[in-house]
Amino acid sequence: MSAEPRTLKTEAELALAEQYRGARAILPGSAAVARKRDEAFATFERLGLPHRRVEAWKYTDLRALMRVAVPVADPPNPVAVTAALTDADALAGIDRYRLIVADGHFQESQSDRQALLAEGVEVATLAEFLGFDHPSVLDILATPPGAGEDAIIALNAALATDGVVLIVPPGTIVSKPIEIVHVSTTTGATSSYSRSAVQVGAGASARLVVTRTGPLGIGYQANSVLGLSVGAGGRATVVDIAADGDRSQHLASFSARVAEGATLDHLALRAGAGLSRLQGYFSLEGEGAGLTASGANMLDAKAHGDVLLLIEHAAPATTSRLLYRNVAKDDAVGAFEGRILVRPVAQKTDGRMMVNTLLLSDSAEFAAKPELEIYADDVQCGHGATTGQIDETAVFYLQSRGVPRKEAEALLLKAFLAEPLAGVGDPALAAAVEPLVDAWLAGAPE
Amino acid sequence: MPAVRETVDQVRSIDVDRYKYGFATDIASDRAPKGLSEDTVRFISAKKGEPDWMLEWRLGAYRRWLTLREPTWARVHYPKIDFQDIYYYAAPKGPAPKSLDEVDPQLLATYEKLGIPLREREILAGVERPRVAVDAVFDSVSVVTTFKDELKKAGVLFMSMSEAIREYPEIVRKYLGTVVPVTDNFYATLNSAVFSDGSFVYVPEGVRCPMELSTYFRINERNTGQFERTLIVAEKGAYVSYLEGCTAPMRDENQLHAAVVEIVALDDAEVKYSTVQNWYPGDKAGKGGVYNFVTKRGDCRGARSKISWTQVETGSAITWKYPSVILRGDDSVGEFFSIAVSNGYQQVDSGTKMTHLGKNTKSRIISKGIAAGHSSNTYRGLVSAHRKATGVRNHTVCDSLLIGPDSAAHTIPYIEARNARAQFEHEATTSKIGDDQLFYARQRGIGEEEAVALIVNGFVRDVIQQLPMEFAVEAQKLIGVSLEGSVG
Numbered sequence A: 001m002s003a004e005p006r007t008l009k010t011e012a013e014l015a016l017a018e019q020y021r022g023a024r025a026i027l028p029g030s031a032a033v034a035r036k037r038d039e040a041f042a043t044f045e046r047l048g049l050p051h052r053r054v055e056a057w058k059y060t061d062l063r064a065l066m067r068v069a070v071p072v073a074d075p076p077n078p079v080a081v082t083a084a085l086t087d088a089d090a091l092a093g094i095d096r097y098r099l100i101v102a103d104g105h106f107q108e109s110q111s112d113r114q115a116l117l118a119e120g121v122e123v124a125t126l127a128e129f130l131g132f133d134h135p136s137v138l139d140i141l142a143t144p145p146g147a148g149e150d151a152i153i154a155l156n157a158a159l160a161t162d163g164v165v166l167i168v169p170p171g172t173i174v175s176k177p178i179e180i181v182h183v184s185t186t187t188g189a190t191s192s193y194s195r196s197a198v199q200v201g202a203g204a205s206a207r208l209v210v211t212r213t214g215p216l217g218i219g220y221q222a223n224s225v226l227g228l229s230v231g232a233g234g235r236a237t238v239v240d241i242a243a244d245g246d247r248s249q250h251l252a253s254f255s256a257r258v259a260e261g262a263t264l265d266h267l268a269l270r271a272g273a274g275l276s277r278l279q280g281y282f283s284l285e286g287e288g289a290g291l292t293a294s295g296a297n298m299l300d301a302k303a304h305g306d307v308l309l310l311i312e313h314a315a316p317a318t319t320s321r322l323l324y325r326n327v328a329k330d331d332a333v334g335a336f337e338g339r340i341l342v343r344p345v346a347q348k349t350d351g352r353m354m355v356n357t358l359l360l361s362d363s364a365e366f367a368a369k370p371e372l373e374i375y376a377d378d379v380q381c382g383h384g385a386t387t388g389q390i391d392e393t394a395v396f397y398l399q400s401r402g403v404p405r406k407e408a409e410a411l412l413l414k415a416f417l418a419e420p421l422a423g424v425g426d427p428a429l430a431a432a433v434e435p436l437v438d439a440w441l442a443g444a445p446e
Numbered sequence B: 001m002p003a004v005r006e007t008v009d010q011v012r013s014i015d016v017d018r019y020k021y022g023f024a025t026d027i028a029s030d031r032a033p034k035g036l037s038e039d040t041v042r043f044i045s046a047k048k049g050e051p052d053w054m055l056e057w058r059l060g061a062y063r064r065w066l067t068l069r070e071p072t073w074a075r076v077h078y079p080k081i082d083f084q085d086i087y088y089y090a091a092p093k094g095p096a097p098k099s100l101d102e103v104d105p106q107l108l109a110t111y112e113k114l115g116i117p118l119r120e121r122e123i124l125a126g127v128e129r130p131r132v133a134v135d136a137v138f139d140s141v142s143v144v145t146t147f148k149d150e151l152k153k154a155g156v157l158f159m160s161m162s163e164a165i166r167e168y169p170e171i172v173r174k175y176l177g178t179v180v181p182v183t184d185n186f187y188a189t190l191n192s193a194v195f196s197d198g199s200f201v202y203v204p205e206g207v208r209c210p211m212e213l214s215t216y217f218r219i220n221e222r223n224t225g226q227f228e229r230t231l232i233v234a235e236k237g238a239y240v241s242y243l244e245g246c247t248a249p250m251r252d253e254n255q256l257h258a259a260v261v262e263i264v265a266l267d268d269a270e271v272k273y274s275t276v277q278n279w280y281p282g283d284k285a286g287k288g289g290v291y292n293f294v295t296k297r298g299d300c301r302g303a304r305s306k307i308s309w310t311q312v313e314t315g316s317a318i319t320w321k322y323p324s325v326i327l328r329g330d331d332s333v334g335e336f337f338s339i340a341v342s343n344g345y346q347q348v349d350s351g352t353k354m355t356h357l358g359k360n361t362k363s364r365i366i367s368k369g370i371a372a373g374h375s376s377n378t379y380r381g382l383v384s385a386h387r388k389a390t391g392v393r394n395h396t397v398c399d400s401l402l403i404g405p406d407s408a409a410h411t412i413p414y415i416e417a418r419n420a421r422a423q424f425e426h427e428a429t430t431s432k433i434g435d436d437q438l439f440y441a442r443q444r445g446i447g448e449e450e451a452v453a454l455i456v457n458g459f460v461r462d463v464i465q466q467l468p469m470e471f472a473v474e475a476q477k478l479i480g481v482s483l484e485g486s487v488g
Helices: A011-023 A031-047 A078-087 A113-118 A126-131 A151-159 A392-400 A405-423 A427-443 B002-013 B038-047 B052-066 B105-114 B120-125 B148-153 B161-167 B169-175 B186-194 B435-442 B448-464 B469-483
Strands: A097-102 A122-125 A164-168 A178-183 A191-200 A205-213 A221-230 A235-243 A249-258 A263-271 A275-284 A290-299 A304-313 A319-328 A333-342 A350-359 A365-374 A380-388 B029-031 B090-092 B132-138 B141-145 B157-160 B199-203 B212-218 B229-234 B239-247 B254-257 B260-265 B270-277 B289-300 B306-313 B318-321 B324-327 B333-342 B347-350 B353-356 B362-372 B376-385 B392-403 B408-417 B422-432
Touching (some): A011 A031, A011 A151, A078 A097, A078 A178, A097 A113, A097 A164, A113 A122, A126 A164, A151 A249, A164 A205, A178 A221, A191 A235, A205 A221, A221 A235, A221 A263, A235 A249, A235 A427, A263 A405, A263 A427, A275 A290, A290 A304, A290 A333, A304 A350, A319 A333, A333 A350, A333 A380, A350 A365, A365 B422, A380 B408, A392 A405, A405 A427, B038 B052, B038 B186, B052 B186, B105 B132, B105 B212, B132 B157, B141 B157, B148 B157, B161 B199, B161 B229, B186 B260, B260 B306, B270 B289, B289 B306, B306 B347, B306 B469, B324 B333, B333 B347, B333 B376, B333 B448, B353 B362, B362 B376, B362 B448, B392 B448, B408 B422, B435 B448, B448 B469
Parallel strands (some): A097 A178, A164 A191, A178 A205, A221 A249, A235 A263, A263 A290, A333 A365, A350 A380, B132 B212, B212 B239, B229 B260, B239 B270, B260 B289, B289 B318, B318 B347, B333 B362, B347 B376, B353 B376, B362 B392, B376 B408
Antiparallel strands (some): A122 A164, A365 B408, A380 B422, B132 B141, B157 B199
């Protein structure tokens, strides 16, 4: 029964402390940044790896799941990067700007930095940005308020090597989607820490694709953080795709602040990783801000996939729509924790959260915790959660029309997973990511 | 719509902090020395003339309790409780009354004032009212249990816990602590060490209990805690419906109530447990009131058994309780129907746990929270299906209604499926009384207060319907009273 703060450190925690001590001197940034990193690491040391008694990590006990902390990756070989990029370009058909972060290091030669600069978008690498003498530099290493004290985000702040910082000036409409590519190229098990920030100015509009891929069969570890802000009347679309290797562990944190009258469409697709955690903190800070958050979490084999989302309504007349679909088969274990938080000022909030899960095998497991936390009275909030199997009556309906059972099930499954894709305001982008769902459905038969 | 009319009348006639049952009875009482120690535990056990095994059981619990920490995870806030500043035992002075005639008239007057029928004759005289057997618990002891003899003819044992320990030790020993283990949680362990009284119900195989059973709990003494313990056992094919009511005087200090209720239902048995909880909620400024930290759990031990919890929570400064069902027997059914109304500075953290262990088990949860004033109202629930529990179904609806800008409502459900053949559905909404609904009622000539009462009554209707008739009427009134000062 006791929840004593423990003093014992796991093997992984000890290795992380060792890695931080080793990397400290060569991590990018000014002296102020170095102090900030020390603070962040002290927070991590105090908290240790999250475990099931930490409510936000109840369904993902990292102390048990992350037995080892593999060494931090060295800057990659450019040939390997090129090879990895051609192998894993899921969105090959789409015309977009690409910014490549390989093994936690920005790859200038393979990135479209100049073209973006020409569109008026300011681009810096995280390493460059941390060297600037400006107070906002430290903000990039801060933990989003909604996350409270999170050991994994603190660890990232301590160890982040690189990433991209994008500023879309007010009124700028970026013509093509911008893809931030995270790729692991190493043949041995290594870890990488990337941190990026995107600022979409007032009245500006940008579409952002964040992808993560890595090799099969290698126990690499990735910890990524992305912070986004959308200025008044701005519009942003984020498609976050993680198709990691089967033995990888991927911990992703995301935060977004949406100002007055601005909108954000956020879509997350998860497939492949041995262990994946997505934690997102959305804050609707300006009156009339709107959010659509949707996702598909596809789990198979022995995968463990956990999504935690906080949607904070901090201003009047804000709207949020959340739809997440999960499919778990084989021995996969999944979890979804969602919370709509309505602050006292946020009268006229309209919030909806829906999470549906299909379990396709007897040994698959899923836990859901959809929360409402409401401090204003003139609101409409609701959530729904279902867990079950493919609807037999729907299968029967299709069979009675001559569709064989297998196909009927596949059709229903596809329809189930495709629905969240429609949440992305950009139909072309939605269509482009659909093959990823198809690939998972085809590649992971029951 | 007489019920609505009554609610409105009630709302009109009573101020928010004029708690109807807040009087204190001036009665000489016998108390244990203040504070908690092994001696206190021995004192209570000796007072009740308990056998050695019971004393050992209590002492074991007490020693275990010393190693536990107070839980802090609920969304409630209160100053730290000083467990040494409480009287753990208080009973009206004098030898135990042998019949109603020996009961202190002051006490009888108290129950009369509370509207609890203690005289069987009087109860019989009221032809139109269904008969209800009552066990009246005053502070730490059971004062009287009515209809005992008649129930015994049917084979039903209904008596105070202290009596049961003396007269039916083998049954008590067999079941006590098997649903809520001694070590279950901080307050359950405390209760195991110092529980004073409560009700014991045993319904033998195949018997349908001929009348409703009810226990009425009253805290009277100052600075006392009430730690009642209730055990209900329904043998194969048995049926019983049990009602529980509770009130306390208005006092400036906070009083602790840490009860444990255990229900065992064997094959094909059904137990229906209804509560109207109306402990003193504190005054307008949030001063005083009862801390209601309760562990209630039912065990559907047999196949096709059913346990149903219905609760109307309007009282207590802080409520912290989760009536739960362990669905162990195949095809068993668990139900939870709840209305939690909070006003003033009340804090409610309540809900249920449905633990599906058996195949084809089903559960249903309907929770309605109404938060007004500065109160906070949280639904916290867990629905889980064990790996082998195939064919499980759960349907959960939890709705919250907010009245006033300083009220808060939260929903924290945990839904855990450990096998694919579990089907879980959960839905929750939070909103205020719709302007359109109000407008609709008002343009038909219904006054604002009446319209609000009408809408609130409609909101809680699903749950009210589950209550036994008499309770339903009382519950409806209570809800009206609790919301006074917040509507219109």
